[in-house]
Structures are given as structure tokens and as C-alpha cells.
Amino acid sequence: MVRQCQGCQMQQKMPEKVQLHPWENARSNFERVHVDFVGPFQGHMFLVIVCARSKWAEIEDMGNCTSAEKTVNVLRTIFSRYGIPKQLVSDNGVQFTSDLFAQFMKNNGIFHIRTAVAKPSTNGLVERLNGTFKSRIRAMKFDKGDLNLKLANFLLTYHNSVHQSTQKSSAMMFMGRILRSKLDLLKPDTDGNVEKQRMKLATSESRNFREFKEGDSIIARDYRPTSTEKWLSGTFLSREGPLMYKIDIGNNQVWRRHVDQLRKSEMNNELPRRESSPLNMIPLNLSEMPVMTERNDPLLVTGNPEKMPSLNENKRSDQMLMERRYPLRERKPPNRFSY
Known part of the structure; x- marks a missing residue:
């Protein structure tokens, strides 16, 4: 009777959530990217892009403009650095559903995947980064510098931080190395110390370099x-x-x-x-x-x-009789470089 009652059906709660279904693992860096807008946040809108495999993040300050044309221009600049992805995942914002954005996806051979309406967890990779980004920027409230400086500091720290899913930093996954930061100034520089020691020995006043002049x-x-x-x-x-x-x-x-x-x-x-x-x-x-x-x-x-x-x-002593040890061959002096 309840299932057949129209009034009862209209008052039902949300069904139980299904088991989490993870995204397919990307085989290469920047093969699939997740994008989303954050804001208004501190008077600005930000476009967030995350690589599905390496978790490498790019955050662009869009100011107060989030039009489809500017979104396409920003994505085109990012793709020029890292290459064109095969798949792009976004929500159903007006920028991503516009004809201009659809044409941009088609011209570059990108398969555009749009999440379900009001289901941000489908695009959870970038949504999780949005929360981390806003909380870290708020924590820099009393730091000196403008918003762009704080954004740069956040990205450098984020790229060197170990990600929970990969157990490696996004910089190591994406670039194969850890990005140098101010924290490296506290670490011992092995190569630098070796070079300094070599130069110290080479230029030590206690070491006398013998030199000869012509005619000595x-x-x-x-x-x-x-x-x-x-x-x-x-x-x-x-x-x-x-x-x-x-x-x-x-x-x-x-x-x-x-x-x-x-x-x-x-x-x-x-x-x-x-x-x-x-x-x-x-x-x-x-x-x-x-x-x-x-x-x-x-x-x-x-x-x-x-x-x-x-x-x-x-009476030249260099015309000695000697037993031959080598086969007959033409002997020439070596050609040496003159410094």
C-alpha cells in the first residue's frame, strides 16, 4: 500500500548509498584530469586541475571571470605544458556544458565525462583538493604576501607532500624528482660538501704548486x-x-x-x-x-x-743493438692538444 501511495512515495528519504566504485587507474600521467571551480573564495574564483595518476595539481586564479572562453584559454595553456589528456572529468557547470567548451573537447580529441548533478563525490579527487586548498589558504591568514604568493607556497608544499593513495609525492610521480624547497637548506648537501672539500684541498695555502719556466x-x-x-x-x-x-x-x-x-x-x-x-x-x-x-x-x-x-x-748511445719485441709497423708520435 505504501509503494502504491503517491503521497508516501513523494516523502521518501534518500536510498542507501551504494558501495564505492573507484575510477579506472590511469596508465600514464595526464591521461585523465579532473577539473572544477572553487569560489567565490576570498574574492576570487579558482580553476583546479588534478592529474588522476600522479595527483599533480594546477590551480589558476580566474579573478572574477569564469566564462567558457577564459576557461578554454586557461586549459589550453596548461595542456601546452603537459600535453592533451585523453579524458576530462568535470561537473555540469555552465562553462563545461557550453557549445564552445564542447567544440574545444572535440577539436583536441578529449573525451568529456560529466558527473551526475548534485553528486560531487563522483568527482571526489578534485573536490578533496578543493577542501585542502581552502583550509591551507585560511591558515596563512597572518602570513605576509598577497594571495598569489600564498597560492604558490601551497602548490610547492602540496607537490612535495606524500599522497595517501600513491604513498609518493605528486612531484616524484609526475616529474621523477622532489622539488627543491627552503626545507632543503636544513638538509646536508652531500655533493656540495664534497665539492667544497675538493676546492679547499686544491686551493690550500699549505699545498705548493711547482711550476717550471722555459729554460729551467x-x-x-x-x-x-x-x-x-x-x-x-x-x-x-x-x-x-x-x-x-x-x-x-x-x-x-x-x-x-x-x-x-x-x-x-x-x-x-x-x-x-x-x-x-x-x-x-x-x-x-x-x-x-x-x-x-x-x-x-x-x-x-x-x-x-x-x-x-x-x-x-x-758515438751516439741511442743506436744500440736490441732484440725486436714487436712486429714491423710504422711508428708515429701521438697527436696531443696544446693548452
Whole structure:
């Protein structure tokens, strides 16, 4: 009888709410966005946009104008930053039901989903952000700065805050990193501390940097296994880098040595000169490159073998007999950059 009574049916309460039905999970950032208007709030209207996957939020101050034309312009600017979404969820506001907005959705290939009338929970993602936004702005009542400054501070904090559903911040989900904020000034800067320590060691007054000038008498460390002396006298020739030098050790031979392998000396006449081993030596003249004779000849000679004088004539110690260790090949000095 009650179900058939028209008066009784018109006085029924709302039915029991159905079980919550979640939205499908978005597979990529900005694939589905939820939009809504907030206001009037502190004399302004705000357009709120939330990414369904990363929970990244954008809040635009619309002033007192919420027309469909301005809404389209703001959304077009946001889409130019992050790309055009596949789906857009909104309520049934006049801006979202206008022909201009429908044409904008069609031209960009966006599927527009409108929630049920007077059912804000359907668009609960953006509705929940609306409440958080208004409560945080009210909490900044006694802070200095205008509304735009407070809005910027809120967005920076919100993007770095861990979201309950993802257990990650929206900045990490959307950009793959945490946004730097003033709170980072209280955290130890590992990379910065390492760089400062390196620069401190490099510029320490207690560390003496040895430098050589052209014509300085120098002794260079001798690393040849056949050498009987640790040091060999030479003369500064050129500088290849901040710490790398070329040293003339006589007989048209040059060594490359690090500054830690060189020392100044006034005893060049008393120290041994270059021996015959070609280890780490670079000829000054390319025409005097060491070349190999015929394949079965074990001699290492300089220049043209036919024009070379005998060892007894020039008495040069660098024309030693040595056993061949490497196959026949054309030997060239390396091309090095000059600083």
C-alpha cells in the first residue's frame, strides 16, 4: 500500500548509498584530469586541475571571470605544458556544458565525462583538493604576501607532500624528482660538501704548486728498467697542461712527465744524460722517427739506414743493438692538444 501511495512515495528519504566504485587507474600521467571551480573564495574564483595518476595539481586564479572562453584559454595553456589528456572529468557547470567548451573537447580529441548533478563525490579527487586548498589558504591568514604568493607556497608544499593513495609525492610521480624547497637548506648537501672539500684541498695555502719556466734546468724521474739512475737531467721545453710538461733530455729526445715527477736542479752537468732506451721518448723531428730495417734485421736505427753513419763514427748511445719485441709497423708520435 505504501509503494502504491503517491503521497508516501513523494516523502521518501534518500536510498542507501551504494558501495564505492573507484575510477579506472590511469596508465600514464595526464591521461585523465579532473577539473572544477572553487569560489567565490576570498574574492576570487579558482580553476583546479588534478592529474588522476600522479595527483599533480594546477590551480589558476580566474579573478572574477569564469566564462567558457577564459576557461578554454586557461586549459589550453596548461595542456601546452603537459600535453592533451585523453579524458576530462568535470561537473555540469555552465562553462563545461557550453557549445564552445564542447567544440574545444572535440577539436583536441578529449573525451568529456560529466558527473551526475548534485553528486560531487563522483568527482571526489578534485573536490578533496578543493577542501585542502581552502583550509591551507585560511591558515596563512597572518602570513605576509598577497594571495598569489600564498597560492604558490601551497602548490610547492602540496607537490612535495606524500599522497595517501600513491604513498609518493605528486612531484616524484609526475616529474621523477622532489622539488627543491627552503626545507632543503636544513638538509646536508652531500655533493656540495664534497665539492667544497675538493676546492679547499686544491686551493690550500699549505699545498705548493711547482711550476717550471722555459729554460729551467730540470731532473726527470727515469722509469726505464735498464737505467741505473733514478733521475736524468733535462731542460724545460713546453707545457702541455696544468701539470704536464715536456722535457728535452738531449739527442733530440723528449719525455712527457707529470710535475710530481720533475725537480729543479742546478747540477745538470753532474747528472747522467739520456741513455739509449726509447721508453717514453718522443723524437723532436718526425723525419728522425725510429724505423725498422728489413724484417730479419734486429737493428733499430734512426732515419735512412743507408745514410746512417756507424756507431763508432757518431758515438751516439741511442743506436744500440736490441732484440725486436714487436712486429714491423710504422711508428708515429701521438697527436696531443696544446693548452
